[in-house]
Amino acid sequence: MNRRKNTPGRGNKDQSERGDKKPIRSGGKSKSYSEKGDKKSFRSDGKSKPYSEKGDKKSFRSDGKSKPFSERGEKKSYSGEGKSRPYAEKGKKYNPKSKFKITRKDGPKKPASDETRLNKYLAHAGIASRREADELIRTGLVSVNGEIITEMGHKVKPGDEVKYNGAKIHQETKRYVLLNKPKDYITTVSDDRGRNTVMNLLGKACKERIYPVGRLDRNTTGVLLFTNDGELAKKLTHPKHGIRKIYHVHLDQNLKQADFDKIKAGVTLEDGKVSVDEVSYVSGAKKNEVGLEIHIGRNRIVRRLFESLGYKVTKLDRVVFAGLTKKNLERGRWRFLTEQEVSTLKRLS
Numbered sequence: 001m002n003r004r005k006n007t008p009g010r011g012n013k014d015q016s017e018r019g020d021k022k023p024i025r026s027g028g029k030s031k032s033y034s035e036k037g038d039k040k041s042f043r044s045d046g047k048s049k050p051y052s053e054k055g056d057k058k059s060f061r062s063d064g065k066s067k068p069f070s071e072r073g074e075k076k077s078y079s080g081e082g083k084s085r086p087y088a089e090k091g092k093k094y095n096p097k098s099k100f101k102i103t104r105k106d107g108p109k110k111p112a113s114d115e116t117r118l119n120k121y122l123a124h125a126g127i128a129s130r131r132e133a134d135e136l137i138r139t140g141l142v143s144v145n146g147e148i149i150t151e152m153g154h155k156v157k158p159g160d161e162v163k164y165n166g167a168k169i170h171q172e173t174k175r176y177v178l179l180n181k182p183k184d185y186i187t188t189v190s191d192d193r194g195r196n197t198v199m200n201l202l203g204k205a206c207k208e209r210i211y212p213v214g215r216l217d218r219n220t221t222g223v224l225l226f227t228n229d230g231e232l233a234k235k236l237t238h239p240k241h242g243i244r245k246i247y248h249v250h251l252d253q254n255l256k257q258a259d260f261d262k263i264k265a266g267v268t269l270e271d272g273k274v275s276v277d278e279v280s281y282v283s284g285a286k287k288n289e290v291g292l293e294i295h296i297g298r299n300r301i302v303r304r305l306f307e308s309l310g311y312k313v314t315k316l317d318r319v320v321f322a323g324l325t326k327k328n329l330e331r332g333r334w335r336f337l338t339e340q341e342v343s344t345l346k347r348l349s
Helices: 118-124 130-138 198-202 230-237 257-265 301-307 339-348
Strands: 142-144 162-164 176-181 211-213 220-227 245-251 267-269 272-274 278-281 289-294 313-321 334-336
Touching: 118 130, 118 142, 118 162, 118 230, 130 142, 130 230, 176 198, 176 339, 198 220, 211 230, 220 230, 230 339, 245 301, 257 267, 257 278, 267 301, 289 301, 301 313
Parallel strands: 220 313
Antiparallel strands: 142 162, 176 220, 176 334, 211 220, 245 289, 245 313, 267 272, 278 289
């Protein structure tokens, strides 16, 4: 195989014959930067130009000293006197109203009025709630010092004689009584058929006239509250306040999982949908015992709920009402609420 010989003039030209630019001068030395066509960065005396001559923006004054911050265009962080603010002043939170002085006229405070709105007076006397009292006033059933009052907002002074339906009203001490209701007692103040009422169980608990808050069926047992505080009673029974009630339900058969899920999702009855807050099987018991939390106050709502699904309630016990329980209270017994319990009830409502 013939190999191509390296002959002059064919692919083996030296650098001087290729036409390349000569990087080396005749003296064998490399050109200086100033001779290469680059922009000159040196002065004629060979020294580097100072920053002020390079075209940069001047950051020095004529005297060669650096400008203070106040001359550089930055925002001043000094006070008007040229002094830095003390740390205590720097750490203060910004108050948009600090620039404005609010002056209030000092004058004698108005003394607290002893007057009470008439509807509030009736509610505190245990006659009715404030809303119901407004209706009693509007219909002319209330008089003050012998004069029938029909206007809303009328105020009662200490010593005024207030009558409702011809009978004088006395301001009573508020009473709050909790009963663990047994079976075979109806929730009413009196019964024309001579049946046992819950009032028979209280006996002479107090001299004030107290009333049951809400209702429990004749065969339903558990927590039942009594009071002469009409305004509080109204709030505790109104659905919008969502007062918590828990029932222990016994059924005639085990509750199926499918029906359990229906109750949890909500069951529609003839008077509307029943939405429960919580439902669960009772721990350690058979599937025919169910715990039910609800805030709806419709008549026989728990019994009708299970009857709509084909179950019969054999026993129904209310174990919690507005945070009150029957703990340490035997069936058929009652007790007064503590101040703490009363305070909690008023906050709930």
